[in-house]
Amino acid sequence: MTAALSVRGLRVAYGAVTAVRDIDLVVGADEAVAVIGSNGAGKTSMLRGIMGLAGASAGELLFNGASIAGLRTHTIARCGIGYVPEGRELFPGLTVKEELQIGGRFLPRAEQAVKLDEAFELFPRLRERQGQITRTLSGGEQQMVAIARTLMSRPRLLLLDEPSLGLAPVIQDVVYAALASLRQREGLPMLLVEQNAHRALNLCSRAYVLELGQIVRVAESASLRNDPAIQAAYLGN
Template identity: 50%
Template sequence: MSSLGNQKDSSASPANPAAEVILRATGLAVAYGAVEAVRNLDLEVAAGEIVVLLGANGAGKSSMLNAIVGLSPRVGGSITFEGHDITRKSTEMIVRSGISLVPEGRRLFSNMTVRENLRLGGAALGLAEFEREFERLHDLFPILRKRADSQAGLLSGGEQQQVAIARALVGRPRLLLLDEPSLGLAPIIVNRVFEIIEELRRRKVTILLVEQNAERALKIADRGYVMSNGVVEAAGRAADLQTSAIENAYLGTAGA
């Protein structure tokens, strides 16, 4: 475990020191009643980075993402976004300040059309501006043009995931939180999802990603945090985390 400790010390800060840190969690604690999901967690995300949160089921990854947007109960520590304290803000205020969450399981409004789903994601935009953003997303998500007036609940899982990501992007967030985007999708569709994340990287979208598929996630990420039982076990540049030692540690934790 000593090597993990070194990793954490040396590279818990952004890969590119010149880039401005936009999200900073300090000593964050999340608890559901007596159950502590996240303990004393420090995390930073710099502009333009892709940061991945790895860990076994129940490690606290999703709790962490939800805590950032105020959907899970924050009981300690603080979170700042672009220098503003958002620890006590309501979810809608945080979302409107520029952080978007693609929740686990996609959670589209299944009774509504694809366009209405996106309209809700871009509710802060004026109608003309929304239409422009909607058009702009068409080249990344051709599904939007084809199925704009289809009921979202009738789309396939892969299509729904694309709509869920598009819904989070349409409001032009400066930080995108992706919770398990490949979960429950066929391998060929998983490829498509990772292609989309790579394309978002080229477009300089800052992403905090929670992903079970550690190998693929580390390939596209700049940095990563490995969580276990609510605490960060290791942190560092994605390339370093990819070493088998870390992966073994991670898998070992997963088995425990």
């Protein structure tokens, strides 16, 4: 089966500074894959490089077998890659419902309504807040909007950048429960970048370890969880 995402030799640089290099990574068609690493390892740069948002990037990027290298960000999104960036990147003056409508704008009207209902089922709190301007939401609610907005576009691959960052544990639970439910219900392939290795390894079946801009290890999540070096570096054991 063709991989949902195949990355070969990805290099992302900002001017003279290389953020990531020689990244080889595969996300299977029905797979959730994590990328763990410490702050500054290059996780966000890697995702930005895939989405065409980084200053300069090079390498082979295949989405469902078709090249997306060099495409502009909106074209990559239209291909079916949903990206939930670090820091949410919401539209501060739009309401929750408008944010979701932006996400679902390419769907037929009837399907938009169905997806909107699905989004509200996934995050019931957003139904209560649908008329509220997103800037006035809590951090957790904003993260829910960011994920729900992306899901509205019916992506065929989900890239998530630090979805737990800055959230209280109880809200992290809500967010991760929603992601797990998505995996279970739809088998949506995901590439999850996360500093919280516990959560990432619990959600994903496989993980890459990124250090100083390079992938240093790839293994099954269970194997990484039991690895003393990984435990010491990322799991706080």
